[in-house]
Amino acid sequence: MKITIPTNCPCCEYPLQLVNDQLFCRNTACSAQLSKKVENFCKVLSIKGMGAKTIEKLGLADITELFYLDVDQVASELSSKAVATKLIQEIEKAKTADLATVLASFSIPLVGNTASQKICSVVKHIDEITLETCKQAGLGAKVTENLLTWLQTDFPEMREFLPFSFQSQKASNTNSNNNSKTVCVTGKLSSFKNKSEAHSALEAAGYKAVESVTKTTDYLVDEEGKGSTKRTKADQLGIQIITNLNSFLKENKND
Numbered sequence: 001m002k003i004t005i006p007t008n009c010p011c012c013e014y015p016l017q018l019v020n021d022q023l024f025c026r027n028t029a030c031s032a033q034l035s036k037k038v039e040n041f042c043k044v045l046s047i048k049g050m051g052a053k054t055i056e057k058l059g060l061a062d063i064t065e066l067f068y069l070d071v072d073q074v075a076s077e078l079s080s081k082a083v084a085t086k087l088i089q090e091i092e093k094a095k096t097a098d099l100a101t102v103l104a105s106f107s108i109p110l111v112g113n114t115a116s117q118k119i120c121s122v123v124k125h126i127d128e129i130t131l132e133t134c135k136q137a138g139l140g141a142k143v144t145e146n147l148l149t150w151l152q153t154d155f156p157e158m159r160e161f162l163p164f165s166f167q168s169q170k171a172s173n174t175n176s177n178n179n180s181k182t183v184c185v186t187g188k189l190s191s192f193k194n195k196s197e198a199h200s201a202l203e204a205a206g207y208k209a210v211e212s213v214t215k216t217t218d219y220l221v222d223e224e225g226k227g228s229t230k231r232t233k234a235d236q237l238g239i240q241i242i243t244n245l246n247s248f249l250k251e252n253k254n255d
Helices: 033-044 052-058 063-068 070-076 082-095 099-105 113-120 131-136 141-152 154-161 169-176 195-204 231-237 245-251
Strands: 016-019 021-023 182-186 208-210 219-222 240-242
Touching: 016 131, 016 169, 021 231, 033 063, 033 099, 052 070, 063 154, 082 141, 131 141, 141 154, 182 195, 182 231, 195 208, 195 245, 219 231, 219 245, 231 240
Parallel strands: 182 208, 182 219, 219 240
Antiparallel strands: 016 021
């Protein structure tokens, strides 16, 4: 049986592009893509009750429309005042989301929870996201390109219709702690299983884990001691080297 490769999107009839044996619809106004973006947005922001069926019933085609719903409007579509009230309450709660969560919710290609957390470890507000801060956060070239492109194209059009503060919660917490310092980890670790565990321990102790060594970095964790590029740069900048992170955290737990 011969299979015919479709040439147009079944939802919007836009011409499909074949990339690495996969078909893509590049129409940014495609209804299927828009509804999935709204669905992902609600899922990441933990808006309970706002699943695919509810989004379809409410006819939501854009993220910003969520924040202009009212109880009566939702109740008329869902046939329940109680459900509508709870849904509006969930949407109100979502307005307090920090920048890392908000960024991850926008369906920016390759910018998920990990990338969002990284960039928000070095910026206090969305306006501070630049090529330089992306490099400082350790984001890859493609992730950086996608994020900066989105900030220059899609974001300006929706910004005024969104209720978020676009502030980084971690950065805000860090700034409120005068003793908080930045720490970069390089090479293999002996005191922790992996870098992720090390970062969690650092953040729990009030430090800010970063991916790059810059003049603002306070410590470099180098337990392996193999003369990495980060170690060389740290030596040049006079940054203190930590050879055992676990011991360092125990000794400085009251800082």
